[in-house]
Amino acid sequence: MQNYFNYFTEIERFFQTKRRSFTLVSCVDWVLIESWMEQGIPLELVLKGIDRAFTNPKRRREIGSLAYCVKAIEKVCEEQKDLMVEDPKLPDFNPNEVVSYARKLAAQVERLDAGIAESIRSIDPSNLRVAEQILSALEEKLISKLKATADDKTMIELKREVDGELNPFRSTMTAAQLMMLEQQMWRRRVLERYEMPRLSLFYLI
Numbered sequence: 001m002q003n004y005f006n007y008f009t010e011i012e013r014f015f016q017t018k019r020r021s022f023t024l025v026s027c028v029d030w031v032l033i034e035s036w037m038e039q040g041i042p043l044e045l046v047l048k049g050i051d052r053a054f055t056n057p058k059r060r061r062e063i064g065s066l067a068y069c070v071k072a073i074e075k076v077c078e079e080q081k082d083l084m085v086e087d088p089k090l091p092d093f094n095p096n097e098v099v100s101y102a103r104k105l106a107a108q109v110e111r112l113d114a115g116i117a118e119s120i121r122s123i124d125p126s127n128l129r130v131a132e133q134i135l136s137a138l139e140e141k142l143i144s145k146l147k148a149t150a151d152d153k154t155m156i157e158l159k160r161e162v163d164g165e166l167n168p169f170r171s172t173m174t175a176a177q178l179m180m181l182e183q184q185m186w187r188r189r190v191l192e193r194y195e196m197p198r199l200s201l202f203y204l205i
Contacts, residue, residue, distance in 0.1 A: 007037050014047050015066060018054045028165050029066040031184045037202060041077060049073025067169040070177055093204060098125035101204045105135075108197050109142065116142055120199070132201050139199035146190050158189045 011033055012025055025033075036046055053072035054063060063069065102125070106117040116138050123131045147155070162185045170178060191198060 007043055008033050010043055011046055011050070011066070015050055015069075018050060019063065026065060026165070027185065027188070028169065028181070031181060031188055032066050032070065034188075035180060035184050036073070041073070045076050045080060046073055049076040052076060065169070067181075068172055070173055074177075093125075093128060093201065095125035097204060098123070098128070098131065098201065101201070102131075105197055105199060108195075109199075112194065112196065113142065113145060116145075128201060135199040135201065142196060142199065143187055143190055146194055146196065150190070150193075154193065158186070158193060162186055162189060 008030075015025070015029075049072040050066070050069045052075070053059070053069040056072070061068065102120050102123050106120040109120060110117040119138055120135070123134055125131065162182060165185065166178065166182060173181070188198075197203070
């Protein structure tokens with residue numbers, strides 16, 4: 001699978017082509033792309049699902065967000081399960097690139113948690129799969145700390161923001177899809193509020 005930048009760019013470009021207009025992707029769209037990549041959904045299946053959503057003769061609404069393509073993409077994935085992979089494939093990175101990237105992440109996290117920062121710096125660049133697993137675990141730890149230290153006002157504001165962005169799509173998604181999207185958006189919002197980076201090699205551009 002391509003790195004996140006290429007994966008995102010291809011989906012964004014194709015979506016704009018189908019809409020026949022330039023469209024800035026929303027936070028919801030961004031999180032959806034992240035979730036598809038993290039699930040290991042091949043780019044071609046996402047694009048096929050988007051195309052199907054736009055060409056559906058029963059479509060009654062204007063498609064202004066990727067959220068309206070979720071069901072179509074899910075259907076395509078069910079039809080072509082043999083093309084699905086359990087884990088997304090990491091690009092081949094030079095070990096020096098990984099070390100440099102880890103140091104950059106550690107420097108950003110340092111002000112919040114020196115322990116997590118040190119763990120990031122100590123990641124072995126020779127095994128990308130293990131490195132990604134460690135980063136994922138450290139991100140969970142980072143988010144847990146942010147939630148534990150955030151004041152009630154901030155948490156309420158974040159919840160309102162997430163709810164407000166999801167409300168237009170509640171009738172177009174299943175409960176499971178909404179729950180997944182809400183969790184992903186919540187994680188993103190918490191990290192953004194405290195200016196913390198996503199801890200993943202998929203963002204190594």
